[in-house]
Amino acid sequence: MSQETHASRTTGPLAGVRVIDMTTVFMGPSATQYLGDLGADVIKVEAPNGDSTRRVGPQGDLGLGPLFLALNRNKRSVVLDLKQEAGIAAVLKLVETADVLAYNVRPAGMRRLGLGYERLAEINKGLVYAGMVGFSQRGRYAKMAAFDDMIQAASALPTAMAQATDGVPRYLPTTIADRSVGIYAFGVIAAALYSRSQTGLGQSLEIPMFETMVPYVLGDHLYGHTFVPPQGGFGYPRVMSPNRRPxxxxxxxxxxxxxxxxxxxxxxxxxxxxxxxxxxxxxxxxxxxxxxxxxxxxxxxxxxxxxxxxxxxxxxxxxxxxxxxMHTFDSLLKDEHLADIGFIKEVEHPTVGKILDLGVPSEWSGTPPDNHRPVPRLGEHTEEILREVGYSDADIEDMRSRAVI
The missing domain is CATH 3.30.1540.10 (formyl-coa transferase, domain 3)
Incomplete structure (x- = not known):
């Protein structure tokens, strides 16, 4: 568990859980933000140039663009150059007191870095090691890279869009695969933490995008092909109707x-x-x-x-x-029900000023979560986190001189 000094500043059902977040872009950061929203101490490990979404959109020049702001609250940022042995050594030091390590690069990449599960389990037998990947590592697609558009296409979502509209395949205009798999990964990680509470042992998890989205889509649209032999066509008719629309x-x-x-x-x-x-x-x-x-x-x-x-x-x-x-984006921000519960708030970010912050979509009677940390600047907490795991000021200065941090 994370140090008491930090846990005492947090609330929520996951207060005291420490997460090493080595994820980027959408899928992984969404999963780890859910953990942070519920009280976990999420330490986002970033390369010297940071998560690429930092630079997208307004305020991207400050590394705090809107996409990054939407996916990285309740986290602390540490910058480590993992191309240097000292950077890997720092991650290994973080792992000693971690409960979860989450990543979304291919497992072979983690092993090349010396951060495979077998090595980390020797350091911390209670570690939940959660990999969010494109495809199951047991199949022929294992080595393929994956992005939201690609997984939407692979899971037949554009086919469903074409059948339900004008015959032209289209992606859904939201990162539905990334965010859906992020939600599922959050649940899987929480379940693994519960399992560890019963056994005392962590484990390696693999959450593949493709295999998560296939039942997501076919749960509606396998339809007549549920039966062998088929008793009808593909597609739940009510959902596929072109007239199912506002x-x-x-x-x-x-x-x-x-x-x-x-x-x-x-x-x-x-x-x-x-x-x-x-x-x-x-x-x-x-x-x-x-x-x-x-x-x-x-x-x-x-x-x-x-x-x-x-x-x-x-x-x-x-x-x-x-x-x-039917709401527009603009009217959604003015929704009276959301105003009743204070779901959308103006908050002051210490770097970019006022931003709109969305609430945590769950209610807790006993361990209510609290959004206690603004989205971090790149490397904002590097020294703080390294000191927590035992690095001295001299160690930190040496790492800085060698551009490890």
Missing amino acids: YKTKDGYVCCLVYHDHHWKTFLTAVGQEHLLQTDPRFQNIRTRTEHIDALYQIVSDEMEKKTTEEWRLILQAGDIPVFP
Whole structure:
């Protein structure tokens, strides 16, 4: 566990857990930020030029661009040149008191650095060694590099987009693979920490992007091919319908989900077409509706254009039909519910000034987490962290003179 002096300054269910974060870009940093948000002491080990996302977007010249700010709060930054033996030695020293080491380079790269699991387990048998990789190391893709776009394509997400829209394959306009695998990796790491609490032993973990995203996508879209032989095609029809989209109203767009029997009865009654429940076999039950969902959603779409968003909100809410006006990025920042709970706050960052900070999306009655650390400048905590693990001022000055730090 990390030193008491630091743990005493933190709250949350993971207070006292120390994480060596050797990840970069999106996937790994998102996983380690979740750990830090819940109280872990996350030490981000960076090369002298830092995580590449530091330089993307406004304030990138200061190494604190918006993408980096979104993925690296509640962390401390230490710069080590791992091309030098002294840099590797510093990582090994950090490992002695660590609970988790997270990385997202290929395992062979970690072994070349002398940071493979076998060596680190000899130093710290309780270490949870978590590798976020592109592909399982047991298959033929093991050595391939992986990025979000590549994994989206590999897991057939652009195919689903094409089938559900205009026939043109597209990536989702968010780093869905990186962030989804980051969430899964966070859960896997937390589970391994629980296992260690029972056995006293750490272990090596491998969290591959491709194999995480395949069930993510096929859980919806294997569909008829779930059965052997197949009993239908690929794709959950309701989700794949081109008419599954926000509906245009007289004055904007609204999302509503007409799904259960009572939803359809309420909706068709509201638009004066309740007779369809008896006369149109497509409305008979959820199975027939799913088979014909594109045509039924077109009926909904046609009707929605006849009233305003507010009129539909009142009608549909009264009938217990889920409904929500479509946000823009700008209106999302002004959402009244998020304002009620203080989810989006202006905070003062010591380097770049005021920024918008998003809340931790969980509520804890006994060990509430607290965002206690702003996103660090590159190498901001190098000396502090090295002193914590036993380096003297003279040692640190020597390392600085040789550009190890």
